[in-house]
Amino acid sequence: MATLAQHQHSPDDTIHGHGLRMTGQRRAVYDVLMGERNHPTAVEVFTKVRGQVPNISLATVYNCLETLTDCGLVKIVTHERGPSRYCPNLKDHAHFFCDSCGEVSDLPLRARKRPQDVWEVPENITISHHQVAFRGECPKCAKKKNLKSEARNPKSK
Amino acid sequence: MATLAQHQHSPDDTIHGHGLRMTGQRRAVYDVLMGERNHPTAVEVFTKVRGQVPNISLATVYNCLETLTDCGLVKIVTHERGPSRYCPNLKDHAHFFCDSCGEVSDLPLRARKRPQDVWEVPENITISHHQVAFRGECPKCAKKKNLKSEARNPKSK
DNA sequence: CACCTTATCAAGAACAATTCCTATTTAAGT
DNA sequence: ACTTAAATAGGAATTGTTCTTGATAAGGTG
Ligand SMILES: [Mn+2]
Ligand SMILES: [Mn+2]
Ligand SMILES: [Zn+2]
Ligand SMILES: [Zn+2]
Numbered sequence: 001m002a003t004l005a006q007h008q009h010s011p012d013d014t015i016h017g018h019g020l021r022m023t024g025q026r027r028a029v030y031d032v033l034m035g036e037r038n039h040p041t042a043v044e045v046f047t048k049v050r051g052q053v054p055n056i057s058l059a060t061v062y063n064c065l066e067t068l069t070d071c072g073l074v075k076i077v078t079h080e081r082g083p084s085r086y087c088p089n090l091k092d093h094a095h096f097f098c099d100s101c102g103e104v105s106d107l108p109l110r111a112r113k114r115p116q117d118v119w120e121v122p123e124n125i126t127i128s129h130h131q132v133a134f135r136g137e138c139p140k141c142a143k144k145k146n147l148k149s150e151a152r153n154p155k156s157k
Numbered sequence: 158m159a160t161l162a163q164h165q166h167s168p169d170d171t172i173h174g175h176g177l178r179m180t181g182q183r184r185a186v187y188d189v190l191m192g193e194r195n196h197p198t199a200v201e202v203f204t205k206v207r208g209q210v211p212n213i214s215l216a217t218v219y220n221c222l223e224t225l226t227d228c229g230l231v232k233i234v235t236h237e238r239g240p241s242r243y244c245p246n247l248k249d250h251a252h253f254f255c256d257s258c259g260e261v262s263d264l265p266l267r268a269r270k271r272p273q274d275v276w277e278v279p280e281n282i283t284i285s286h287h288q289v290a291f292r293g294e295c296p297k298c299a300k301k302k303n304l305k306s307e308a309r310n311p312k313s314k
Numbered sequence: 315c316a317c318c319t320t321a322t323c324a325a326g327a328a329c330a331a332t333t334c335c336t337a338t339t340t341a342a343g344t
Numbered sequence: 345a346c347t348t349a350a351a352t353a354g355g356a357a358t359t360g361t362t363c364t365t366g367a368t369a370a371g372g373t374g
């Protein structure tokens with residue numbers, strides 16, 4: 001079941017508040033995102049949501065994702081030239097992309113910190129958004145690699 | 158290795174160091190990037206570089222940009238779903254994108270600061286890269302907008 | 315210089331992700 | 345039930361990029 005969005009409103013109320021309807025397709029797309037918080041691509045959402053709405057089209061999935069994004073229920077996440085991914089975590093956060101397994105995870109903003117503390121942003125420019133992506137190797141992949149190199153050379157420290 | 162580029166070597170040496178040749182096309186592409194530090198797209202580089210090498214092809218521009226990137230002479234900059242842009246500033250920096258005029262500018266990293274100071278990055282993950290983008294309104298566009306609203310309502314404070 | 319071997323190139327086809335178009339269906343409001 | 349606008353499915357079109365291929369150019373060698 002879909003949990004409530006951020007504050008007092010259900011996703012239905014949020015969508016209605018934008019003068020739009022909560023349709024079966026929109027709910028199914030939203031539920032997939034809330035269910036697997038893996039930052040799926042549109043195509044991944046599409047294949048998943050077909051289990052619920054067997055003849056939804058990919059264009060509709062794109063439309064639903066755009067609508068949900070416009071209503072502020074999900075965020076779109078882009079990374080280099082890969083396909084866009086979608087995230088229902090509305091808190092301010094950055095993303096980590098593992099180069100070996102492709103996993104995407106959330107990195108919360110530290111309390112009382114702002115990106116402007118790290119980069120010199122001139123006073124006279126107005127910031128409305130920021131997007132921060134880290135790349136590297138996740139702990140799982142690092143461990144896997146260590147096991148392999150041990151097997152290859154058992155005496156290595 | 159790529160890091161040599163900043164220091165004692167010319168771009169020619171850097172490219173040779175990778176077992177490649179500095180051709181007319183590659184130099185022309187590199188010169189365009191060094192000349193206008195506007196973070197041009199591949200197509201913008203293409204039209205510009207045609208002044209020097211009239212029948213260079215777009216595919217070759219893409220190839221040159223990829224080669225220069227692989228050699229560490231330029232960086233590729235992606236932003237949301239727009240076309241990739243290219244940047245010859247090798248220092249660690251973030252980018253600001255003006256929503257009204259499309260201008261892209263560099264924001265230097267503050268001394269002795271790291272992105273990890275602002276986002277909670279678990280100890281056991283290895284960071285190899287980060288990419289940081291800010292969006293908003295540049296000073297020029299803000300001023301323009303102010304002038305317009307003054308003209309519309311001369312008495313407004 | 316003539317010859318060989320590769321790297322590089324131009325041109326266009328192919329590709330992946332996304333957006334657009336249009337006829338049909340669905341839902342709200344009366 | 346009737347009217348009207350919103351939403352959908354399916355497919356075509358677009359955009360930015362990569363791939364393929366045959367022709368050229370550049371270094372190295374004798
Ligand atoms: Mn996220
Ligand atoms: Mn830059
Ligand atoms: Zn991993
Ligand atoms: Zn501007």
